[in-house]
Amino acid sequence: MSLAAGPGRGGGASAAQLPDELQLVVDKHVAYIQSLDTRRDELEYHLTEHLRISGIYWGLTALHLLGQPEALPREGLLDFVFSCLHENGGFGAAPGHDPHMLYTCSSVQILAMTDGFSDLEKRLPNGKMKIAKYIASLQQPNGTFAGDVWGETDSRFLFCGFLALSLLGMLPNQRPNEPPIIDLTAATDHIKACQNFDGAFGVAPGAESHSGQVYTCIGALTLAGELDSYLGEEGKDRLGAWLSERQLPSGGLNGRPEKLVDVCYSWWVMTSMAMIDRVHWIDQKKLTSFILQCQDPDHGGLADRPGDMVDVFHTCFGIAGLSLLRYPGLVEVDPAYCMPKPLVDNFLGRK
Amino acid sequence: MGKYSEDPAWADIVPLPTDEGGPNPLAAIAYSDEYGEAMSYLRAVMASNEFSPRVLELTDDLIDMNPAHYTVWLYRAQCIFELKYPLEDELAWLNETALAHQKNYQIWHHRNTIVDKLGKWQGEAEFVEQMFELDAKNYHVWSHRQWLVKRFGLWEEGELEFTERMLEKDVRNNSAWNHRWYIVNGREAEGVRGVTHEGIRMREIEFARKAIAKAPQNASPWSYLRGIVRKSGMPLASLKELVLQYADTSKPDGVKSSHALDLLADVLAEGADGKQQASEALDLLSTKYDPIRKNYWEYRKGLLGGGSSASTATAA
Numbered sequence: 001m002s003l004a005a006g007p008g009r010g011g012g013a014s015a016a017q018l019p020d021e022l023q024l025v026v027d028k029h030v031a032y033i034q035s036l037d038t039r040r041d042e043l044e045y046h047l048t049e050h051l052r053i054s055g056i057y058w059g060l061t062a063l064h065l066l067g068q069p070e071a072l073p074r075e076g077l078l079d080f081v082f083s084c085l086h087e088n089g090g091f092g093a094a095p096g097h098d099p100h101m102l103y104t105c106s107s108v109q110i111l112a113m114t115d116g117f118s119d120l121e122k123r124l125p126n127g128k129m130k131i132a133k134y135i136a137s138l139q140q141p142n143g144t145f146a147g148d149v150w151g152e153t154d155s156r157f158l159f160c161g162f163l164a165l166s167l168l169g170m171l172p173n174q175r176p177n178e179p180p181i182i183d184l185t186a187a188t189d190h191i192k193a194c195q196n197f198d199g200a201f202g203v204a205p206g207a208e209s210h211s212g213q214v215y216t217c218i219g220a221l222t223l224a225g226e227l228d229s230y231l232g233e234e235g236k237d238r239l240g241a242w243l244s245e246r247q248l249p250s251g252g253l254n255g256r257p258e259k260l261v262d263v264c265y266s267w268w269v270m271t272s273m274a275m276i277d278r279v280h281w282i283d284q285k286k287l288t289s290f291i292l293q294c295q296d297p298d299h300g301g302l303a304d305r306p307g308d309m310v311d312v313f314h315t316c317f318g319i320a321g322l323s324l325l326r327y328p329g330l331v332e333v334d335p336a337y338c339m340p341k342p343l344v345d346n347f348l349g350r351k
Numbered sequence: 352m353g354k355y356s357e358d359p360a361w362a363d364i365v366p367l368p369t370d371e372g373g374p375n376p377l378a379a380i381a382y383s384d385e386y387g388e389a390m391s392y393l394r395a396v397m398a399s400n401e402f403s404p405r406v407l408e409l410t411d412d413l414i415d416m417n418p419a420h421y422t423v424w425l426y427r428a429q430c431i432f433e434l435k436y437p438l439e440d441e442l443a444w445l446n447e448t449a450l451a452h453q454k455n456y457q458i459w460h461h462r463n464t465i466v467d468k469l470g471k472w473q474g475e476a477e478f479v480e481q482m483f484e485l486d487a488k489n490y491h492v493w494s495h496r497q498w499l500v501k502r503f504g505l506w507e508e509g510e511l512e513f514t515e516r517m518l519e520k521d522v523r524n525n526s527a528w529n530h531r532w533y534i535v536n537g538r539e540a541e542g543v544r545g546v547t548h549e550g551i552r553m554r555e556i557e558f559a560r561k562a563i564a565k566a567p568q569n570a571s572p573w574s575y576l577r578g579i580v581r582k583s584g585m586p587l588a589s590l591k592e593l594v595l596q597y598a599d600t601s602k603p604d605g606v607k608s609s610h611a612l613d614l615l616a617d618v619l620a621e622g623a624d625g626k627q628q629a630s631e632a633l634d635l636l637s638t639k640y641d642p643i644r645k646n647y648w649e650y651r652k653g654l655l656g657g658g659s660s661a662s663t664a665t666a667a
């Protein structure tokens with residue numbers, strides 16, 4: 001899965017004369033994602049190796065939401081995922097890369113989407129527990145999680161830890177009769193300490209509010225089952241006001257005040273609004289049109305904004321955003337997991 | 352032939368090609384550029400756990416070509432500590448590297464680690480300010496600045512003046528507003544009062560008031576004021592005079608700031624008979640000054656009815 005940008009541009013060659021009624025070019029996006037693995041002769045393919053497994057997660061999620069979950073060969077995906085697995089239960093971004101929380105999360109998401117946990121057991125006996133223990137080992141005394149043995153902390157790592165544990169069925173609130181493998185209260189207390197005076201959340205206590213961090217903090221509270229009790233209606237109103245202010249006249253959303261709009265921020269803002277039931281506070285028609293203007297109608301793929309090069313990251317979050325906006329024909333996305341909702345429901349035994 | 356394969360200093364190393372593709376690679380890897388060669392030497396030294404000056408040089412080369420490769424950073428950090436490499440030299444190298452790769456974030460964790468071990472903060476604040484000349488909103492640089500303040504207790508070492516300098520350059524820099532909040536209010540747990548102290552509160556309100564006068568449609572100082580109201584519990588009504596300078600429902604065409612109108616709605620709603628006027632302010636936002644968020648303003652109007660105060664929605 002190449003993470004190299006291009007070859008196409010959002011809006012395509014004729015971005016200036018786009019029709020008002022844009023359509024999602026589903027087949028072209030599928031073909032674009034399928035083509036990414038054939039680009040190994042490009043230098044950028046190798047320069048982005050440190051993200052490879054996340055790239056696969058982005059491509060696969062987009063394909064699932066487009067209704068084409070089989071478009072990448074399952075065996076090849078699983079072989080690659082297992083080639084990134086370390087003895088300690090962590091996954092690196094590619095073979096030979098150190099294990100890291102972000103790539104462990106992406107790997108678990110891929111395993112869930114490819115129904116690969118029985119394959120995991122064959123390759124690594126008691127694999128689910130080993131992965132869970134690796135994640136738990138990264139929790140710090142103050143409740144937050146490090147990304148790896150290097151010790152960098154970020155609310156993103158905490159959320160990824162929760163998400164992967166949840167798919168593994170190992171969050172303490174999912175197994176109340178077993179000894180907890182992480183300190184859930186310390187973790188959620190840390191998340192709460194990341195909330196700012198403007199009602200939104202930053203990467204660490206005191207750090208500026210940022211919509212990507214709002215997503216990880218709200219997602220973590222959702223998975224821990226503490227979103228409603230912590231925020232209440234008043235907190236949701238304040239956060240929703242901040243999030244809805246991210247929409248600019250172009251219809252796109254930005255990540256912080258006075259920054260540029262971007263398809264990926266559009267997703268992070270909107271999915272946070274979905275988790276607090278306030279998506280309708282933004283102009284959904286305008287946002288849909290903004291996202292559609294970011295696609296390359298000729299070669300597939302989406303860019304961060306019209307005129308820029310497409311890439312698999314923005315392709316995933318653009319399509320996920322359209323799914324949340326109920327764009328016709330797309331599979332519904334789960335806001336917290338950023339995976340197909342029917343699959344997550346089935347996986348977690350939700351009705 | 353490449354840079355490393357021709358260098359006698361590396362003659363003893365057999366480079367390890369990538370095994371990407373897993374047990375059944377979908378395609379053979381056939382690329383022989385400088386980066387690929389350097390990576391194959393890194394794999395080889397990592398396989399034999401070599402920590403040496405030449406490995407430091409190799410990681411320098413690789414980071415320069417691809418600073419986002421986290422495994423290279425981790426190995427470099429290990430190497431620094433194994434060799435007891437002078438940390439000041441590492442910082443000097445980091446200064447150049449950070450300026451060359453502004454968007455990279457791995458570098459900031461590495462810097463944290465080195466500065467923390469060194470236990471000295473002198474020169475850091477200046478370096479950070481230099482980074483802000485390139486991008487005054489770089490999130491990782493601001494995070495590093497906050498870490499420095501907390502780690503070395505620099506709360507009163509010119510940080511407030513620093514935020515003033517930053518906001519003098521760009522009053523819309525939300526990162527600088529956030530940092531100011533942090534400096535003023537970040538020591539509550541240690542018993543140092545921020546805007547709950549009247550004198551400090553007055554100073555900060557005055558600071559925001561001046562910034563609003565410069566750019567009334569700038570969201571940051573309005574948000575800062577709301578933060579003060581909320582944290583200190585001061586009456587919202589005390590901001591009425593300020594708000595009316597920028598938004599007055601009796602002059603619907605003369606609104607200078609949608610944020611003022613938003614705050615005005617809350618100020619009015621708190622008053623005994625201001626609901627009707629508050630509703631008018633929200634109508635102006637919904638139809639004229641911020642129509643993209645029409646549904647939000649309609650929701651706020653809904654909160655006015657039913658006897659509950661709208662101020663609970665956003666301010667108090």
Ligand SMILES: [Zn+2]
Pocket residue numbers: 262263264265304314
């Ligand atoms: Zn983006």
